[in-house]
Amino acid sequence: MDMNSFSPMMPTSPLSMINQVKFEDEPDLKDLFITVDEPESHVTTIETFITYRIITKTSRGEFDSSEFEVRRRYQDFLWLKGKLEEAHPTLIIPPLPEKFIVKGMVERFNDDFIETRRKALHTFLNRIADHPTLTFNEDFKVFLTAQAWELSSHKKQGPGLLSRMGQTVRAVASSMRGVKNRPEEFMEMHNFIETFSQKINLIDKISQRIYKEEREYFDEMKEYGPIYILWSASEEELELVDTLKGVASCIDKCCKATEKRMSGLSEALLPVVHEYVLYSEMLMGVMKRRDQIQAELDSKVEALTYKKADIDLLTEEIGKLEDKVECANNALKADWERWKQNMQNDIKSAFTDMAEENIHYYEQ
Amino acid sequence: MTENNFWLKKMEISVSEAEKRTVRNAMNMQETYTAYLIETRSVEHTDGQSVLTDSLWRRYSEFELLRNYLLVYYPHIVVPPLPEKRAEFVWHKLSADNMDPDFVERRRIGLENFLLRVASHPILCRDKIFYLFLTQEGNWKETVNETGFQLKADSRLKALNATFRVKNPDKRFTDLKHYSDELQSVISHLLRVRARVADRLYGVYKVHGNYGRVFSEWSAIEKEMGDGLQSAGHHMDVYASSIDDILEDEEHYADQLKEYLFYAEALRAVCRKHELMQYDLEMAAQDLASKKQQCEELATGTVRTFSLKGMTTKLFGQETPEQREARIKVLEEQINEGEQQLKSKNLEGREFVKNAWADIERFKEQKNRDLKEALISYAVMQISMCKKGIQVWTNAKECFSKM
Numbered sequence: 001m002d003m004n005s006f007s008p009m010m011p012t013s014p015l016s017m018i019n020q021v022k023f024e025d026e027p028d029l030k031d032l033f034i035t036v037d038e039p040e041s042h043v044t045t046i047e048t049f050i051t052y053r054i055i056t057k058t059s060r061g062e063f064d065s066s067e068f069e070v071r072r073r074y075q076d077f078l079w080l081k082g083k084l085e086e087a088h089p090t091l092i093i094p095p096l097p098e099k100f101i102v103k104g105m106v107e108r109f110n111d112d113f114i115e116t117r118r119k120a121l122h123t124f125l126n127r128i129a130d131h132p133t134l135t136f137n138e139d140f141k142v143f144l145t146a147q148a149w150e151l152s153s154h155k156k157q158g159p160g161l162l163s164r165m166g167q168t169v170r171a172v173a174s175s176m177r178g179v180k181n182r183p184e185e186f187m188e189m190h191n192f193i194e195t196f197s198q199k200i201n202l203i204d205k206i207s208q209r210i211y212k213e214e215r216e217y218f219d220e221m222k223e224y225g226p227i228y229i230l231w232s233a234s235e236e237e238l239e240l241v242d243t244l245k246g247v248a249s250c251i252d253k254c255c256k257a258t259e260k261r262m263s264g265l266s267e268a269l270l271p272v273v274h275e276y277v278l279y280s281e282m283l284m285g286v287m288k289r290r291d292q293i294q295a296e297l298d299s300k301v302e303a304l305t306y307k308k309a310d311i312d313l314l315t316e317e318i319g320k321l322e323d324k325v326e327c328a329n330n331a332l333k334a335d336w337e338r339w340k341q342n343m344q345n346d347i348k349s350a351f352t353d354m355a356e357e358n359i360h361y362y363e364q
Numbered sequence: 365m366t367e368n369n370f371w372l373k374k375m376e377i378s379v380s381e382a383e384k385r386t387v388r389n390a391m392n393m394q395e396t397y398t399a400y401l402i403e404t405r406s407v408e409h410t411d412g413q414s415v416l417t418d419s420l421w422r423r424y425s426e427f428e429l430l431r432n433y434l435l436v437y438y439p440h441i442v443v444p445p446l447p448e449k450r451a452e453f454v455w456h457k458l459s460a461d462n463m464d465p466d467f468v469e470r471r472r473i474g475l476e477n478f479l480l481r482v483a484s485h486p487i488l489c490r491d492k493i494f495y496l497f498l499t500q501e502g503n504w505k506e507t508v509n510e511t512g513f514q515l516k517a518d519s520r521l522k523a524l525n526a527t528f529r530v531k532n533p534d535k536r537f538t539d540l541k542h543y544s545d546e547l548q549s550v551i552s553h554l555l556r557v558r559a560r561v562a563d564r565l566y567g568v569y570k571v572h573g574n575y576g577r578v579f580s581e582w583s584a585i586e587k588e589m590g591d592g593l594q595s596a597g598h599h600m601d602v603y604a605s606s607i608d609d610i611l612e613d614e615e616h617y618a619d620q621l622k623e624y625l626f627y628a629e630a631l632r633a634v635c636r637k638h639e640l641m642q643y644d645l646e647m648a649a650q651d652l653a654s655k656k657q658q659c660e661e662l663a664t665g666t667v668r669t670f671s672l673k674g675m676t677t678k679l680f681g682q683e684t685p686e687q688r689e690a691r692i693k694v695l696e697e698q699i700n701e702g703e704q705q706l707k708s709k710n711l712e713g714r715e716f717v718k719n720a721w722a723d724i725e726r727f728k729e730q731k732n733r734d735l736k737e738a739l740i741s742y743a744v745m746q747i748s749m750c751k752k753g754i755q756v757w758t759n760a761k762e763c764f765s766k767m
Contacts, residue, residue: 206571239732
């Protein structure tokens with residue numbers, strides 16, 4: 001796949017992104033521009049891995065300078081995501097591309113795979129940058145600016161492995177208890193997510209299938225044209241020869257147009273749909289966490305009614321938890337609206353582009 | 365039959381219907397076949413009205429019989445081919461079943477085409493058996509068989525033998541044979557790949573239909589995007605179902621190509637006949653030459669070549685002059701006969717070549733015309749397919765942008 005330098009979805013340089021923003025009338029001006037490019041493979045005695053170059057340009061005061069260039073590997077992205085989830089459990093964090101795709105992939109370092117992943121990582125960082133809350137996250141800033149050794153020492157800070165495990169155990173326990181009364185709007189959200197997740201998965205499968213069929217069609221068409229040329233070689237009458245050659249050249253044009261259509265599909269539609277598949281998984285996670293927080297609150301309330309002792313302590317805890325739940329819920333709601341709006345726009349433009357491609361294909 | 369010279373030009377022939385029939389055959393088992401209704405109408409000169417003069421039912425095997433008869437009696441003519449017996453070059457949607465209604469319909473058209481080609485051929489249209497085929501329902505089979513044409517047919521083995529052994533066939537026929545081989549191989553390759561392409565195209569269109577379903581399910585949970593999704597889904601469905609008509613039209617193109625695929629075989633049949641005649645000629649000439657030599661040897665008493673007779677005479681004594689005289693006389697008679705035969709064979713051969721070549725020229729012109737037409741209509745089909753595509757996707761795009 002060639003790197004499409006004029007795809008509307010993925011500008012490849014911060015400069016071009018600035019230009020793009022000027023054309024789109026955005027109420028809040030972007031002040032943080034990030035690109036992910038130049039995958040490079042590193043070989044050590046233990047393992048081989050890929051790093052990606054991340055360039056950040058910013059005009060924000062809290063950053064020490066206006067331009068940064070660092071190299072990060074996939075694990076670093078995973079770390080960042082984990083930290084964000086920890087800090088904002090009920091915000092919708094953008095999804096990361098998968099670790100490795102099981103089917104159809106011979107090795108992890110296949111060119112197509114790296115390219116797809118690079119694009120997805122680029123989208124990931126940019127979405128965080130666009131998020132009104134996440135963009136100011138401290139870990140995010142460190143991720144974008146720190147040198148390699150700085151990053152590893154920063155990573156070591158924060159809750160250790162054991163305490164994180166403890167959190168997980170508590171979370172699992174509370175989820176087992178189940179949620180007794182989920183507020184109405186979250187119920188709606190939950191149902192929506194379930195159905196949406198189903199549908200978007202289907203669409204992902206369908207789109208992949210279409211791509212496959214188009215590829216096979218293309219392969220057959222490549223064989224089809226030359227046969228007419230072969231035939232024209234046996235014929236004597238000039239007009240017939242010309243007609244045959246004409247048909248052959250038209251078929252060739254069809255082939256080229258099909259190729260273009262396929263690449264349009266894989267550049268624009270497939271990545272977006274796939275991202276939303278991952279998003280839907282994320283959302284399920286978010287819902288769970290929200291439920292957990294509520295469950296904690298509920299259990300404490302329950303405890304209160306049974307244990308009259310330690311009322312003060314419990315009341316205080318409950319108070320805190322209620323606040324927590326309140327925050328979480330609000331955060332989620334706000335984010336939800338944003339997300340839906342984004343999704344609409346993305347899907348809309350993805351499909352519109354696909355329709356455009358198809359139109360061009362037929363025009364040719 | 366000269367009285368049929370002109371009437372056929374004013375006849376309209378059509379194969380208008382096809383019907384499934386079941387009978388009990390000779391072995392008292394149930395047999396199902398399809399019968400085709402052939403109607404002939406005479407066109408009145410004055411007012412252009414057509415009146416139904418004959419209509420009868422024929423089945424495919426009777427068409428085959430007619431064609432085999434024509435092949436034997438007109439070996440110098442490129443006889444139009446019949447539509448295929450079994451469906452070949454199918455892609456997955458078409459069934460290979462002979463009873464499938466689409467197949468029957470296309471065969472009906474092919475049979476009509478065959479009759480029209482025979483009727484418009486300047487020589488074949490005058491044939492009496494052909495006339496009876498169109499007009500006499502019962503007894504036609506017996507009439508054909510009574511002509512004894514099957515006996516006159518050249519054996520396949522003889523023809524094969526001639527092909528290998530002939531020394532001096534007319535170069536034009538050799539070239540023609542090469543051409544027909546090439547034509548056959550290129551068209552069958554083309555049809556095979558076309559079938560595969562059609563298969564793939566079908567797949568692409570049909571999978572888009574799944575979009576339609578999922579979109580409409582999805583639109584149920586969306587508030588703002590709902591309408592846009594729903595109508596876009598509808599367009600996807602339209603797109604997916606449009607492929608059926610498109611591919612049916614393409615089948616027509618495939619059938620036109622198939623006709624010329626089978627014509628290649630007919631061309632080869634004419635070449636084979638020429639080779640057979642030429643070989644016959646060469647054999648007769650060779651035979652004559654050897655007899656003449658024998659005669660000469662007997663007359664002069666010299667034995668130039670080894671012969672059994674020579675050996676036996678050496679062993680058992682010379683023959684009497686009377687015996688020799690008798691033998692020479694017999695040989696001289698044979699030589700005379702042989703020379704006559706050779707002359708007539710030569711004449712026959714030249715006649716054949718002349719007539720065959722005239723028909724071949726006619727065929728070539730017909731072929732060039734027909735193929736050009738077929739290719740152009742194929743291109744037109746493709747354009748219309750693309751236009752439909754543009755329309756559907758423009759509609760879909762509108763729906764998407766309204767989401």
